[in-house]
Amino acid sequence: MLQTELTPEQIRDQKPYLQLGLTEAEYNLFAERLGRLPNYTEMGLQSGMWSEHCSYKYSKPILKTFWTKNDRVLMGPGEGAGVIRIGEGKAVVFKAESHNHPSAVEPYEGAATGIGGIIRDIFSIGAKPVASLDALAFGDEFDAHNKNLIDQVVAGIGGYGNAIGIPTVAGEVQFDPGYQKNPLVNAMTVGVMDEKDIQKGKAAGVGNAIIYVGAKTGRDGINGASFASAEFSDAEDADRSAVQVGDPFMEKLLTDACLEVTHDHKDALVGIQDMGAAGLVSSSAEMASKAGYGMTMDLDLIPQREPGMTPFEIMLSESQERMLLCIRAGHEQEILDLFKGYDLDAVVCGRVENGHQYRLLHHGEVVCDIPVSLLTDDVPTYTTVPEKPERLKNPAPDFEPVIEDLEGTYKQLLAMPNIASKRSLYRRYDAQVQTNTVIAPGGDAGVIRVRGTHKALAMTADSNGRLLALDPEIGGAITVAEAARNLVATGAEPLGITDCLNYGDPSKPEVYYELQESAKGIVAATKKFNTPVISGNVSLYNETDHHGIHPTPMIGMVGLIEDLTAITTVDFKQAGDIVYLVGQTGDDYNGSSLQYLQTGAYAGRLTGFDLEAEKQTQDLVLTLIRKHLVNAAHDLSDGGLAAAIVEMGAKRDLGLIADTTLTTTQLFSETQGRFLLTVKPEDQAVFEAIAQDQAVQLGVVSTGDFDLKLADGELHTQMSQLTTIYSEALACALK
Amino acid sequence: MKAAVLTFPGSNCDDDLLWAVKDIAGADAELVSAKSESLDGFDLVLVPGGFSYGDYLRSGAIAKFAPIMTALKQFADNGGYVLGICNGFQILTEAGLLPGALQWNTSLEFICEPEPLKVVNNQTAFSNQYPEDQAITLPIAHGEGNYYADADTLAEIEANHQVVFRYAKNPNGSLNDIAGLTNKAGNVLGMMPHPERAVEALLGGTDGLGVFESLINATKGAAHAAN
Missing domain, CATH: 3.90.650.10 (PurM-like C-terminal domain)
Incomplete structure (x- = not known):
């Protein structure tokens, strides 16, 4: 003093x-x-x-x-939070905020007050806060300090959200060496209000x-x-x-x-x-x-x-x-x-x-x-003269994986902290208070019904720092596309986004370059998906001893579901359902989980993303879901097809019998713009008539056997063997 | 029949409970502030979940001194039906309306999960619409739900068949897998799982509806029956 x-x-x-x-x-x-x-x-x-x-x-x-504007946006950036019209006189209000620095110093209170701050932004507009999301990033070396950090951040988010009575319905946790000394704690809250009450x-x-x-x-x-x-x-x-x-x-x-x-x-x-x-x-x-x-x-x-x-x-x-x-x-x-x-x-x-x-x-x-x-x-405003970082000028050669032991690789992949189930963390959040939660954490997006209407809102928080590190522009676009993909998988039409821009020191030419290029990618993608940016927050200077984090824009996206009977969840429903893969699979291994597993680093140029194709695929999937032809849907992201299959089988230990022309390595490819869908046998004909060659039959859901015939290999196991690893690996690693 | 849903500062399941009993189960019900001193005209009192007064000292420890509590004790002493859920259960044990206490979960973590239960006593006002030994799933969402009572009390509880719900896979360390139990007279029940969160198929299941239907059945023909 x-x-x-x-x-x-x-x-x-x-x-x-x-x-x-x-x-x-x-x-x-x-x-x-x-x-x-x-x-x-x-x-x-x-x-x-x-x-x-x-x-x-x-x-x-x-x-x-x-x-920042389309015909649905009632209020854009500049106020406490942005507002979008959802019909029946109602509007949705949302915003995200970063609390990275406070959480690094005092993880419980830093994270708790992050939630508290974003909630105030929502009710200051006049909206009742109905759901929160969190996007967290930590280092992947689980030493005592990091374990405590993870534990206390999660405790802080739960401690505040659970007590105030706002369900935490979705989010993400990422582990990467880039965040070992600079964890990211981004929180997002969604509110619902009468259009006429905007303050x-x-x-x-x-x-x-x-x-x-x-x-x-x-x-x-x-x-x-x-x-x-x-x-x-x-x-x-x-x-x-x-x-x-x-x-x-x-x-x-x-x-x-x-x-x-x-x-x-x-x-x-x-x-x-x-x-x-x-x-x-x-x-x-x-x-x-x-x-x-x-x-x-x-x-x-x-x-x-x-x-x-x-x-x-x-x-x-x-x-x-x-x-x-x-x-x-x-x-x-x-x-x-x-x-x-x-x-x-x-x-x-x-x-x-x-x-x-x-x-x-x-x-x-x-x-x-x-x-x-x-x-x-x-x-005053400042612009730094941007300069392309060295690593982007001379990217590493394309990664060409070789898999000698498919079952072993598969199991190792499922145990990776980024792939393994985050249930041991999100179960500490009250996901159901207010009794509107249709899809709780663990799905592609959280879904809550809107009381007093016939609608529901889907919401997701996504970031992909490791991809932006390889190509900020494409990585930025991918992050928006992935958020949209998550919403579409539940049956929602994307409405708009909020963002937290987490970067390093902007006075450094390389950091400014990352900011500028990733913005280009984000702008292009938001226009393509008709999802204007209605609010957001910037967190720069995420550096410790001059080492910056990956450029990490967190995209929080909200979507609208107009038919409560067409909400789709991730899990396989019943043996005999037919499994389809939608979207093209290429050989895209740079920046993939398989690359990290086999080499210990993410490197190379970014491939496997086509914004136009992605939009078409998403439109198709949304159409199929709205016609009630799909009974489970999941987007493919980290860990590709391999991870997605297990994520769908985990809830009921249902397996898959599949015969595909894909190769062993392609099972782990991370080409963007893909979904796995399941279809009841009686709906197969109508489904195929609409999807035509855009959906390829992969196999059928089984009672527990997991038999995979690939172009160059085979896998025969029980789904429960894989889901046990998937379900327990992270909890064990953090003990 | 008319139900009161109590609202303490910091309650956060009061609206959910009102929605379940009124809009879904169809009973007449209204919110009653913990600052109120009367429960006249009510046939059933529901004590909701949440964090009453912030639960900073110990769950329910401050709430037991709220103005409404005198009326609530009198209501229970007169044989009125009282249901406490989650923080409501904690408040009822703190107030001495139910035996035992609720400690931190053995994991020392808050847990939100759908939890399989067994209805082990369907001869109560709170469970008469469930078949005997019915397996149900209700969500739990608590940090302090680990039921404890000393050995003598526990023996008495079991001898009197006061346990109504038991966990199938004990999530929190509760003695004898107790998820919900009544007082000796059988007119006050506390439970950690949230039946009000399981009354609509859209939200994942209707296994909790039986609790409210049981109470409506038990209070049928009560003096203040809904019009």
């Missing part, structure tokens, strides 16, 4: 802002626009608001290239009240936004104070109370926003700036957890479970009474003013008096 604050002149001379992530040029620009030297509080506000986390100063030029974070109308609601402000997470915008060093282990602590009980009350305000007190409510990164300053400044007004707040009125907090600390605290509301003058008491009924703190702490000044009072003195645009709009 600071005993005496530096004077403006001392700040100029001693440059403490460098420690807060600002450059000298940025400080000078701020002072120049202000027309005087900023005081300590003002400099602190600048450091929070000009951090990458709040200002997107490096990523904005990239984000501008994203496709925005704005503070308009002179004299209207600014009301602070929720937890008291403490010294936790101070300047966390700047923390999240810097890279780690092994030498520094003193960052714990920058991680917040979550209270899901408080947030449950806050959610219910705020939704009551948005539904039952529309006359009173002007705007509402959560206090996320850069806490009180970002929420208040953004609300004023968006509405084109000024604001004055008295910091003595802010509920505080501890005495003696400075304006800098109050404004940049990232204490959790807090919201800021703008309430029409004259309605203050009804709103304060409402929160009191939930035993929540709520105080009028400021007023909307004419003009554009952002003023803060503390102990009767003006501690900040600056144009609000200085915090929100005047942040």
